[in-house]
Amino acid sequence: MTSVELSDSLADVLAGVQRMIRRRLRAGTAAPRLRGAQIDLLRLVGTRPGIRVSDAAKELYLAGNSVSTLANQLSRAGYLRRETDPADRRSVLLLPTGAATARLADWQARRSALVREQVDRLTREERAALAAALPALGRLARNLREEVEGV
Numbered sequence: 001m002t003s004v005e006l007s008d009s010l011a012d013v014l015a016g017v018q019r020m021i022r023r024r025l026r027a028g029t030a031a032p033r034l035r036g037a038q039i040d041l042l043r044l045v046g047t048r049p050g051i052r053v054s055d056a057a058k059e060l061y062l063a064g065n066s067v068s069t070l071a072n073q074l075s076r077a078g079y080l081r082r083e084t085d086p087a088d089r090r091s092v093l094l095l096p097t098g099a100a101t102a103r104l105a106d107w108q109a110r111r112s113a114l115v116r117e118q119v120d121r122l123t124r125e126e127r128a129a130l131a132a133a134l135p136a137l138g139r140l141a142r143n144l145r146e147e148v149e150g151v
Contacts, residue, residue: 021111021114021115022036022039024114025107025110025111025114028110029106029107029110031103032077034074034077037060037062037066037070038070038073038074039107040060041056041060041067041070041071041074041080041094042074042079042080042096042100042103042104043104044056044059044060045080045094045095045096045100046096046100046101046104049094049095049096050093050094050095051093051094052085052091052092052093052094053067053068053071053091053092053094054091056071056094061148068092071092071094074100078097078099078100079096079097079099079100079103080094080095080096080097080100081094081095081096081097082094082095083095
């Protein structure tokens with residue numbers, strides 16, 4: 001397989017896996033549907049409560065006004081609280097609500113169970129191949145991030 005074929009196949013497979021995970025998880029919840037960018041912001045705020053809108057925008061590679069719009073949507077849905085930053089009254093801090101924490105925990109548990117179930121269906125050799133590929137995939141992710149950040 002050539003480098004171009006490998007690159008195209010890898011990109012297609014990774015996108016397909018991510019899309020199917022999201023689709024399967026969406027089908028298993030009665031909660032209102034959240035779009036991918038909303039989920040990304042909610043997950044970020046869940047891991048970094050009190051993050052500024054501007055820092056969230058940098059982290060997610062989105063425009064500040066896009067993150068502000070997402071934060072407003074999630075706030076109206078009851079998943080985020082917006083608070084004025086006491087150190088800089090012009091900035092807004094994003095905090096998860098109890099509903100967000102519960103939804104994220106449920107999502108993480110269901111995602112873990114779904115992927116575990118699918119990995120368990122693979123042969124021992126296929127699981128070993130996936131495990132062996134994880135360091136290279138991790139390096140690929142770091143390379144992409146460093147390139148975007150100009151490091």
